[in-house]
Amino acid sequence: MASFLPGPQAGIYTASKFAVRGLTECLRDNLAPCNIGVSLMTPALVTTNAYESALGRPAKYANTAVSVTREAVEQMKPIFDAGMDPVEVGEKTLRGIKRNDLYIITHPENKDEVRELCEAILAAFPNEPIDPRREAIEEMRRQAKRDARTRKIGIADLLSGDQPKRSRSV
Numbered sequence: 269m270a271s272f273l274p275g276p277q278a279g280i281y282t283a284s285k286f287a288v289r290g291l292t293e294c295l296r297d298n299l300a301p302c303n304i305g306v307s308l309m310t311p312a313l314v315t316t317n318a319y320e321s322a323l324g325r326p327a328k329y330a331n332t333a334v335s336v337t338r339e340a341v342e343q344m345k346p347i348f349d350a351g352m353d354p355v356e357v358g359e360k361t362l363r364g365i366k367r368n369d370l371y372i373i374t375h376p377e378n379k380d381e382v383r384e385l386c387e388a389i390l391a392a393f394p395n396e397p398i399d400p401r402r403e404a405i406e407e408m409r410r411q412a413k414r415d416a417r418t419r420k421i422g423i424a425d426l427l428s429g430d431q432p433k434r435s436r437s438v
Contacts, residue, residue, distance in 0.1 A: 269312045269378050272385065296370055301419040305368040309361045312375035313351035319344035 271289035274282040289308055296306040322336040357374045364372030 269310050269373075269375070271308065271310055272382055273378060293370070297413050297416045300416045305365070307365055307369055307372050309364065309372040309374065311352070311357050312378055313348065314354055314357050315351040316348060316354065319348050 270278065270282045270285040289310075292306055292308040299306055319341055322341055323338065325336065352375060360374045361372055
């Protein structure tokens with residue numbers, strides 16, 4: 269969920285998740301003409317031992333600000349134990365992939381916070397007339413996205429470098 273909801277003390281982690289989200293959304297449009305689906309699976313807390321990964325840091329960081337003790341790591345265990353079962357996450361993910369969902373959100377507990385984020389983004393838009401020239405450019409971008417989702421091309425199209433035609437199929 270960090271690709272939507274940043275958390276405190278997680279700047280680098282959150283930045284990487286935002287990047288994955290942006291790349292996923294672009295790849296979905298780029299690969300749609302090839303009949304290749306792309307989904308972003310955004311789990312929240314899952315019952316794993318991921319908290320132990322901090323113990324795998326190189327020894328050269330043992331006496332730095334990023335050093336972690338086994339005791340500190342063990343304090344994270346009850347948090348991760350409260351997570352969703354990995355099998356349930358996997359089942360939800362598989363269903364989303366089969367439906368070709370762009371977003372596969374496995375946990376319901378962040379819905380209100382995402383709604384608040386969407387409302388804040390929408391509220392930030394200025395309420396003013398739109399320059400018709402810019403609107404025309406944005407409409408071309410939107411049309412290109414719609415076209416990408418409806419065109420089908422084959423591997424030969426990709427290899428030949430020819431522009432795909434709408435009537436082709438994979």
